[in-house]
Amino acid sequence: MSAKLYLYPLWLRVWHAFNALFFLVLLITGISMQYSSPDLPIVPFELAVASHNIAGIGIVIAYVLFLLAMMFSPNKKHYKIQFKGLIGRLTKQIQYYVFGVFKKQEPPFPTTEAMKFNPLQQVTYVAVLFVLFPILAITGIALFFPELIVNNVFGVGGTLLTALLHASAGFVVSMFLFIHLYFATMGATFTSNFKSIVSGFHEAH
């Protein structure tokens, strides 16, 4: 058994649990509405609309609290991207995932208290949390209050653009989710990272 690091403070784990729950609800009901059909209801439409609304409000509140907590927590240091040499570091990490793992090489950026994310993780988390999430939240709120939406943007309906942006961002985040889940299985053991996000302690390789 290798050393354990306390990487995920309680507030972070609580946020993450709610976030994951809300997001799963949003994903399932979102797909269900987008592909709604009388023959094949994944979730009954009325229920899907109601749950999507509730989970949407929930995830936005959780997100705002998360941002607040981040401001006052040392955890934010992990999200500060060092742009110098970033490409090189990303390439290294990708090489590791594509070849290195299979040769049982050591990870190029092992998890430490000072740097818990590898560069690839860092960039995707930042992209998802600080680019895609705001897009989803803003377009989602707009769709919730459609009277806020500009009616017509160069001849294309404002609601249509908003809805397209919302669905596309949702699609990209759900791609992230699958990759996120897959890479989470690549910890010390198949399930050790899942235990970490519950207990807070990270098990090193």
Place this chain on the structure above:
Amino acid sequence: MKKLKRSLFLSVFCLAILPYSLLAQQNEKCLSCHGEVFYQYENEWTGQMDKRPMNPFYHVDSTKMHLSVHKSFACIDCHSPEYETFPHSGELRMEEKYACIDCHGGDDDYAKYNFEGIEAEFQESVHYKANDEKFNCWMCHDPHGYQLALRENGPIKDVVSLSNDMCLSCHANKFQYGLLSDDDPKAIEDIHAWLPNQRNHFNKVRCIDCHTKVQDDILVSHKILPKAEALRSCVDCHSANSVLMESLYAHRVEESRAQSGFFNATILNEGYMIGANRNKTLNVVSIVLFGLMIFGLMIHFILRLILLKKK
């Protein structure tokens, strides 16, 4: 009936050659009372001008009348010329009113509307069944203001509000409703409390889109169904083959069928409908991307299993 039709034909003929100014003059007399909040008349007994409030239910809005399908009519084309005298004779009250079919029935000019078909459908409706002749076409079609809505191809919002006002003029007005029923009308918002975003829905769909079934030979179906048969299932509208494409959007569909890569693209001109407006290209792209990702992860996973086991 035949006599009636002939005299109608004559009156219509006369109308055609009547200059509008003359028409306006004719109506002005009636509107000097019926178009105003107060009316005045000379009291023959006292010799004074008496001023009285006009009963709001006898008020005729001349602006609305000018926009209506029967704008070229004089009041006395439909009402007895005896109304020119005031006080109106008490017997005029019993005057039988024309029905739409009296003028429009069997006329090729109006064949596209299929008045006969509409009448037959109307007689199957809950309103007619419950009230018989007491419920007639004028109850919905304001004789002094009916405008064509759907056929005019205006913005959907306008089409919807014109059509819905025809129902709400009664279902949201206890004086009108009270002519037929001893109960007060139930509040429309309460009846439809199960429908989310009600205001948006009522701005974008007509009452009849849920309360009638599409009729092939009639543009606007008139058979209001019993409430148990009203459309309630969200996905009947919110899906790729939305029923709205056969009703509210029926005659717009062909115009834009091939136009864009969206399902039910016509709706997009003025709105967006969850479930009904998917983009075909994005659909394919997203499925392909998703498939590739899953495929990549699977390969990685299998390699992990095989290669790491060996070592």
